[in-house]
Amino acid sequence: MSYCRFSSGDVYLYPSIYGGIECCGCSLAEKVNSIFTKGLPEDDPRIKFFGLEPDTPCEKCNGKGCDKCMMCGNLNFTSRNDAIKHLDKHVRAGHKVPQHAFDFLRKEIENFGDTEGLEIPDEPVSPLLDVTTGERIPLEELNNE
Ligand SMILES: [Zn+2]
Numbered sequence: 001m002s003y004c005r006f007s008s009g010d011v012y013l014y015p016s017i018y019g020g021i022e023c024c025g026c027s028l029a030e031k032v033n034s035i036f037t038k039g040l041p042e043d044d045p046r047i048k049f050f051g052l053e054p055d056t057p058c059e060k061c062n063g064k065g066c067d068k069c070m071m072c073g074n075l076n077f078t079s080r081n082d083a084i085k086h087l088d089k090h091v092r093a094g095h096k097v098p099q100h101a102f103d104f105l106r107k108e109i110e111n112f113g114d115t116e117g118l119e120i121p122d123e124p125v126s127p128l129l130d131v132t133t134g135e136r137i138p139l140e141e142l143n144n145e
């Protein structure tokens, strides 16, 4: 489940199983070096994700940073109001954000408040709360849907 996806605009915002609300590949976030592995610990997930050898600089720029190896990072919000303010920033920057993303967040604030369920957990958890009980819907139940 997500508030909005790149298929319906310029923003991909979702409640993360690692806590908070994530704006993924956010064009307002600082660019991060995605494949330059020099100096990264050998077990850094990016090395595995991009199928690289440790200590390999980007072929194109030799590690200086270029459009091949730099990509937009993620931002995380533990307040729904902060997430709404962030969406407003996207709108002001001329990015397309579907109205349902705002509606969904406002509805959640009505139901659960600003921060309920957005705490950063020790282990991945279901980010979805049951509207009637306010309890987390277990991850296993989400997977079965
Ligand atoms: Zn963003």
Ligand SMILES: [Zn+2]
Binding pocket: 058, 059, 060, 061, 062, 063, 064, 065, 066, 067, 068, 069, 070
């Ligand atoms: Zn590069």
